[in-house]
Amino acid sequence: MLTAVIGALGGWTMYHGYGVGVAFAVLLAVVQSAPLLLAVARPLQAWWIMMAADLASTAVLLHAPRLDGNSWPWPPAVILGQLVLLAAVARRERRPALVTVWVVLTASGLVVATASPHNRDSTDLLLAVLGGGILLVGRVLRERHEALQRLGEQQLIAESERARHTLLEERARIARELHDVVAHHMSVITVQADSAPYRIAGMSAVAQEEFSAIAVAARHSLSEMRMLLGALRSEDRDDERAPQPGLDGVPHLVEAVARAGVPVSLVLDEVTEFRGLIPPMVELSVYRIVQEALANVVRHAPGAPTRVGVTLPPDHSSLTVLVTNAAAQRSAGTLESVGTGNGLVGMRERVRLLGGVLETGPTVNGGFRIAARVPLPAPPHKETPDA
Known part of the structure; x- marks a missing residue:
């Protein structure tokens, strides 16, 4: 034109x-x-x-x-x-x-x-x-x-690096916790294998050699695991040597949040009666999920009525964690108004490593809902005398 x-x-x-x-x-x-x-x-x-x-x-x-x-x-x-x-x-x-x-x-x-x-x-x-x-x-x-x-490209790169850094940090922490859990059981296996010849009378030489080989393999596995994860452990931090929390720590989390002014109700259902069916790693993940969810309620929805539920289905095939909160009863004030999403990244990574699913999102009443479902291993079947 x-x-x-x-x-x-x-x-x-x-x-x-x-x-x-x-x-x-x-x-x-x-x-x-x-x-x-x-x-x-x-x-x-x-x-x-x-x-x-x-x-x-x-x-x-x-x-x-x-x-x-x-x-x-x-x-x-x-x-x-x-x-x-x-x-x-x-x-x-x-x-x-x-x-x-x-x-x-x-x-x-x-x-x-x-x-x-x-x-x-x-x-x-x-x-x-x-x-x-x-x-x-x-x-x-x-x-x-x-x-x-260029600024937009740098922001995309920074966000990508920040998400990657968060994911690596969470994986490192999970790896350390997994090391603690596995190391405990491997140590028990080592002690049992080493002491078997002294606890069981009349053991044959072949059986003693077998138990000795089991103990050597267990110690070798522990040594390799410690070498592999040695870079992830901070030797100058005492909190990493402390016992890892589990389901018995969830009520303490609820009490702490309630003292902060958030009305919280807790439902553990029959979980406490079947603690033997829940692996320690699953207990630790449930504790961390509830901990992060309640922290988000305190930061972003102060005063909102909150419900925490940890339940088992009748077949005990999985463990369900549900944390829901209503709309905030008061303004967050100087608290965080926009989250980084790092907590949700950690939750999702934990649940994914355990083979479960995580669902998060707002509710119709203006609140927020976090639901996690983690599969549990099948309980060992006892052999009958006929078998």
């Missing part, structure tokens, strides 16, 4: 204003406006073509019958076409190219204006000032766009 408008304006101005012949007017109008078609893909090359066409037009206009009283050296169509193309150049090209374009444009206008100084009406200076302003503004806008783009 701009090509057609500027071409028509240039041809009409040359023919009616400057008195140029129809053939020359049409030819120059087409040559001057056609480079605009390349403005999107190759603006710099298009500008050089237009600049050559504009200089050629000044040679024709210099001998035009009605040059006196008209603009010199640049007609209105030339100025309009140059400004449009300069805007495209400023958007695509680098700073050295922009400086070169402005210098060539300004020098060409000053040189051509001296060919007919009595007709000069300062259109060369007008185009130099307007063109320089467009190049400057276009360059500033482009640099701002590039800076915002």
Whole structure:
């Protein structure tokens, strides 16, 4: 559209204003406006073509019958076409190219204006000032766009690294806790295997060798595990050597939150009666999930009525943890208003490592719900005398 408008304006101005012949007017109008078609893909090359066409037009206009009283050296169509193309150049090209374009444009206008100084009406200076302003503004806008783009990329990278760091930290903590649980049972196996020849009378030599091999394998496994996870353990922290919490610590969490002003109800169902069916790692994960969920209630929904439930189905095939809270009863004030989501990442990672599922999301009454389901191993079947 701009090509057609500027071409028509240039041809009409040359023919009616400057008195140029129809053939020359049409030819120059087409040559001057056609480079605009390349403005999107190759603006710099298009500008050089237009600049050559504009200089050629000044040679024709210099001998035009009605040059006196008209603009010199640049007609209105030339100025309009140059400004449009300069805007495209400023958007695509680098700073050295922009400086070169402005210098060539300004020098060409000053040189051509001296060919007919009595007709000069300062259109060369007008185009130099307007063109320089467009190049400057276009360059500033482009640099701002590039800076915002780089900032957005850095933010994406930072968020990705932060999520990755959080995930690695949580995995490291789970690995340490898993090490503690497995190390306990492996230690028991080692002690039992080493003491079996002394506890069981009349044991054959083959059985003693078998128990000895079991003890050696258990100690070797413990040594390899400690070497593998040694980098994850902080030797100067006493809290990592403390016994890991389990289901018996959940009531203490509820009591602590209740003292903080959050009305909390706890339902443990028959879980406490079947503690022997729940592995220590599952107990620890349930404790951490309830701990993080209640911490989120204190931070984001102070005073909201909350319900904590840990239940077992009739077949005892899984353990379900459900923490729901209603809408906040009062403003969070200076507490956190926007969470980082690290707690939910830790919950999801724990449940996933145990082969379970986690569902989180808002409720219809404006509260929040966290539900986790963790499968439990099948209880060992006792052999009957007939078997």
